[in-house]
Amino acid sequence: MTGLSHDVIAAVATAPGRGGIGVVRISGPDLSVYVQGLVGRALKPRYAHHARFLDAQGQVLDDGLAIWFPAPHSFTGEHVLELQGHGGPFVLQAILQRCLELGARMAQPGEFSRRAFMNGKLDLVQAEAIADLIDASSQQAARSALRALEGDFSRRISTLKEALIQLRMLVEATLDFPEEEIDFLEKADAWGRLATITSHLESVLTTTRQGVLLREGLNVVLIGQPNVGKSSLLNQLAGFDAAIVTEVAGTTRDTLREAIQLEGIPLHIVDTAGLRETEDPVERMGIERTWAAVQKADIALLLIDAQHGVGDAEAAILSRLRDIPVLTVHNKIDLTADTPRLSEDGNEMWIAAKLGLGVDLLRARLLALAGWQQSGEGVYSARSRHLDALRRAQIHLIVARDTGPQLEFFAEELRLAQEALGEITGEFTADDLLGVIFSQFCIGK
Numbered sequence: 368m369t370g371l372s373h374d375v376i377a378a379v380a381t382a383p384g385r386g387g388i389g390v391v392r393i394s395g396p397d398l399s400v401y402v403q404g405l406v407g408r409a410l411k412p413r414y415a416h417h418a419r420f421l422d423a424q425g426q427v428l429d430d431g432l433a434i435w436f437p438a439p440h441s442f443t444g445e446h447v448l449e450l451q452g453h454g455g456p457f458v459l460q461a462i463l464q465r466c467l468e469l470g471a472r473m474a475q476p477g478e479f480s481r482r483a484f485m486n487g488k489l490d491l492v493q494a495e496a497i498a499d500l501i502d503a504s505s506q507q508a509a510r511s512a513l514r515a516l517e518g519d520f521s522r523r524i525s526t527l528k529e530a531l532i533q534l535r536m537l538v539e540a541t542l543d544f545p546e547e548e549i550d551f552l553e554k555a556d557a558w559g560r561l562a563t564i565t566s567h568l569e570s571v572l573t574t575t576r577q578g579v580l581l582r583e584g585l586n587v588v589l590i591g592q593p594n595v596g597k598s599s600l601l602n603q604l605a606g607f608d609a610a611i612v613t614e615v616a617g618t619t620r621d622t623l624r625e626a627i628q629l630e631g632i633p634l635h636i637v638d639t640a641g642l643r644e645t646e647d648p649v650e651r652m653g654i655e656r657t658w659a660a661v662q663k664a665d666i667a668l669l670l671i672d673a674q675h676g677v678g679d680a681e682a683a684i685l686s687r688l689r690d691i692p693v694l695t696v697h698n699k700i701d702l703t704a705d706t707p708r709l710s711e712d713g714n715e716m717w718i719a720a721k722l723g724l725g726v727d728l729l730r731a732r733l734l735a736l737a738g739w740q741q742s743g744e745g746v747y748s749a750r751s752r753h754l755d756a757l758r759r760a761q762i763h764l765i766v767a768r769d770t771g772p773q774l775e776f777f778a779e780e781l782r783l784a785q786e787a788l789g790e791i792t793g794e795f796t797a798d799d800l801l802g803v804i805f806s807q808f809c810i811g812k
Contacts, residue, residue: 375401376482377466378474378810379459386454391462393448393471394441394479401448402435404469405462410435410448420450420462428465429458443479444486477808484793484805491793492521492753498808499582499748507631511581512748520578520747523571524791527760530564531785538778558768565764572757576738578749584626584633585737586663591670592680596698600670600720601638604730629730632739637664666692666736668729673697673705673717692736700724753791760787 375395381388393401402410406418407425410433418433431452441447450462467473480497483489489497496515503509514520537555589597605627627634671681677695697717700707707725709716709732716732718725767780 375471376474376478377463377471378479379463380449380479381454381459383456385456389452389454389459391450391452391459391466392474392479393450393466394443394445394474394482395471396438396445398435398446398448401466401469401471402433405448405450405465406433412437413440418450420452420465422461422465423468428461429453439486439488442488443482444488445482474810475806476810477805480808481805490521492524492791493518494793494805495750496520496748501809504633505628505631508581508633508748511578511746514745514747515578515749519745520575520749520753521792523574524788527564527568527571528785528788530560530567531781531788534560534564535778535781535785538774538781542774542778561764561768565761565768568757568761568764572754572761574746575749575754575757577746579751579754580737580739581632581746582748582750584635585733586635586637586665587668587733588637588664588666589668589670592672595670595672596720597638597670600668600696600698600718600726600729601636603720603723603726604634604636629734630739632734632737634733664691666694666733669693669695670698670720671695673700673703694729694732694736696729756787756790760784763787 373396375393375398377391377393380390380392402408404423405420406416407421408418410416412435415432415434417431419430420428420433422428429450429452431450434449434451436442436447436449438444438446452458452462463473477494477498480489480494484491484494493516496512499512500509500516503512534557537557537560589600591597627636669681671677676697681695693714695715697705697715698720700717701719701722701724705717707716707718707728709728713732713735716725716729718729720726761784763780763784767777767784770776770780
């Protein structure tokens, strides 16, 4: 984005469509022209004024509330004017057009939040949490996003960085006295400090994995031969008839996607065409799409008819599923007089999808395979890039531990670990990454 600190930007900050209330937000270094041109009088800071919003000829565009937030006490850290009027699309566009006539430009997606970040009102984790809160599809996801927005994740990262800085200061100061460095570091318990930091980072990693899972969900693919009950299982997990179920093998010709939630975790389930040799060109296309869906899956559920067990066809399918976790599900136990159960190693289970027998056990196993370890209390919203940065920091700490008395390398690994953590909150984040992150926000936020 160009002119980030000088342009005046404006946008409708409420969702598209009709509503009882609509908000137009304006932000920039000097908004006196906009206050006078739109409201026609001075405004007291942070006070809701009843006002009429005016066009260039002084005609009334709308009647509502005007709130003036002088810098730096605003969301963006700049001067901000919010006009809260009626939520009709024509009215809001007329007010926005008046802002543009006065010299503002249309805000780009996420530009208000990016200005808040650039002006130190939010760190990058908190800015991302705003988008996550808006996009939250469950109460659990909303709570985790709010925790991140309130700074829970950022504080844990800051604690790690501060401990690293203190250890770096100790090590780099010791480099000036090479003849005493080993004794000095032992007395200062440098290795013990490193172990504490590493342990703390592992704890943050565990919670962050939960946050990523809660935000991004889990991709589960249902595979198997025709007529083993994949569509019946999809319907049970979804809670309604999402897929057509018949006794005719090969009914499902294409991948069918359905989104559900388990303990607030989004579960993206893909029902696929039955895997078998066929000359039917349409069915063969469905089978090709099945294997394409497997490549994108986090977990594969291989359904098997419990009456037949694992045969050559199932063994051939399993041989192609070596890169993702696989849960082998023996279905139709109502026809074998078996009971719902899970194998000792957790890799196989027995259910009757059509009757719902063992489906709750399957749901619990899916959460366990995903790595979900808690009810969500204390989990904050997180993203894959956060997890990547934490893993890189962890690797640098492990390398630092293994360097032994080579303090120059030890100090460098600590610096790299600190830099990786700094990427999470935006301390060391490149401009191109910022552009990608904020472009995913809605306009007006």
